[in-house]
Amino acid sequence: MNPRIVKSSFLAIIAVPALVLAADAPVSPAKGGSALSEQDVEVLAKLHHDNEMEVEMGKTAVQNGGAKQVKAFGALLVKDHTLADKQLQSYAKRRGIDLTPPAPKDQVEAAEAQAAMDGMRRLEALKGDVYDREFAKLMVEDHEKAVTMVETTLRETSNAKVQSLLNKVLPVLKDHLKLAQQLDRQLNDT
Amino acid sequence: MAETALRERFGTAEEPAVSEVIKAGAAAGVIGGLAMAVFAMGATTLLGQGPFAVPQLIGATFRGPEALLSGWGVIAWGVLLHLVTSAAYGTLFATLVRRDTPRGIATLAGVAFALGIFVLMMFVVVPVVDPVMASRAAMMVGTMLVMHVLYGVGLGLSPYFRRVFTKRPDPVPRTPTRITISTGVR
Numbered sequence: 001m002n003p004r005i006v007k008s009s010f011l012a013i014i015a016v017p018a019l020v021l022a023a024d025a026p027v028s029p030a031k032g033g034s035a036l037s038e039q040d041v042e043v044l045a046k047l048h049h050d051n052e053m054e055v056e057m058g059k060t061a062v063q064n065g066g067a068k069q070v071k072a073f074g075a076l077l078v079k080d081h082t083l084a085d086k087q088l089q090s091y092a093k094r095r096g097i098d099l100t101p102p103a104p105k106d107q108v109e110a111a112e113a114q115a116a117m118d119g120m121r122r123l124e125a126l127k128g129d130v131y132d133r134e135f136a137k138l139m140v141e142d143h144e145k146a147v148t149m150v151e152t153t154l155r156e157t158s159n160a161k162v163q164s165l166l167n168k169v170l171p172v173l174k175d176h177l178k179l180a181q182q183l184d185r186q187l188n189d190t
Numbered sequence: 191m192a193e194t195a196l197r198e199r200f201g202t203a204e205e206p207a208v209s210e211v212i213k214a215g216a217a218a219g220v221i222g223g224l225a226m227a228v229f230a231m232g233a234t235t236l237l238g239q240g241p242f243a244v245p246q247l248i249g250a251t252f253r254g255p256e257a258l259l260s261g262w263g264v265i266a267w268g269v270l271l272h273l274v275t276s277a278a279y280g281t282l283f284a285t286l287v288r289r290d291t292p293r294g295i296a297t298l299a300g301v302a303f304a305l306g307i308f309v310l311m312m313f314v315v316v317p318v319v320d321p322v323m324a325s326r327a328a329m330m331v332g333t334m335l336v337m338h339v340l341y342g343v344g345l346g347l348s349p350y351f352r353r354v355f356t357k358r359p360d361p362v363p364r365t366p367t368r369i370t371i372s373t374g375v376r
Binding site for chain 2: 069072073076078079080082083084086087168171172175176178179182
């Protein structure tokens with residue numbers, strides 16, 4: 001075989017993976033607007049916010065949790081939501097989408113957002129068994145809401161990329177919901 | 191001609207090359223599998239998943255998301271499953287190459303074979319046997335692809351290992367023989 005061809009092939013073997021690996025990494029922002037609907041952008045911003053919240057909750061669970069399962073679930077939340085958020089941020093940067101969460105539209109939304117923050121702060125002050133029980137309950141509620149939001153958006157959006165992103169996130173959220181329900185049964189039914 | 195080629199590839203009835211192919215394929219497959227593992231440890235750490243994310247996800251095979259809350263047992267099971275699968279596909283690849291296949295061609299063939307495995311595993315096998323891994327792997331496609339390219343490079347060692355494990359003398363010289371022509375003039 002021609003040594004030049006072999007050399008080029010080896011270079012290709014080295015170069016292609018480098019390019020592909022870069023595909024998993026966040027990209028620099030691209031110029032140009034977004035053809036997404038306002039609702040799509042809102043959902044992406046909400047998902048980004050949820051990811052950040054879940055990462056924080058996961059870190060707190062590792063620190064404050066009493067049961068081994070709660071700490072392990074906390075670590076899983078950190079990993080999965082970090083990965084999901086990298087995908088989301090990468091897409092948002094490419095499309096020039098601002099992921100700042102929108103301000104609450106009405107008083108009901110504002111009250112819900114405030115209740116979520118209060119719940120998180122209250123949880124952060126707890127430790128051990130009490131923390132575990134409250135955490136499990138909150139995780140079930142949070143993930144039920146998240147699954148419903150993603151499923152609703154999947155039905156309503158016509159943007160293929162948003163559908164693809166949400167289809168990647170949905171099974172992970174369902175796994176979390178299943179695990180949170182199991183934890184809740186173990187900790188709160190006894 | 192064809193008979194010679196078949197003999198060269200698979201051995202003869204008296205001297206089957208089955209054990210040679212299995213040993214060589216398993217060795218090349220395990221080396222490729224280890225290369226995948228080393229790369230995965232670095233890449234998943236950079237992605238915030240920790241060094242043992244991939245074996246843990248593989249360990250979730252047939253078990254569901256509960257496996258992600260387990261510790262070292264699942265990781266060990268995942269490593270074992272990964273290496274056994276690597277050796278099995280390596281053995282399959284070793285049946286496709288000859289002992290004298292040049293290294294460059296064997297490597298390219300290995301990479302092509304590994305990319306085929308990547309498609310098969312990512313889109314057919316893993317979603318069925320390990321949906322927990324499938325959903326996370328979908329968010330790390332680039333990493334998974336590079337891992338399989340490295341596996342293919344490892345598979346490229348199959349002809350070398352076939353020569354190492356064969357009991358028969360190598361029929362093809364590996365390096366060009368220098369020919370000295372004597373002119374008879376001193």
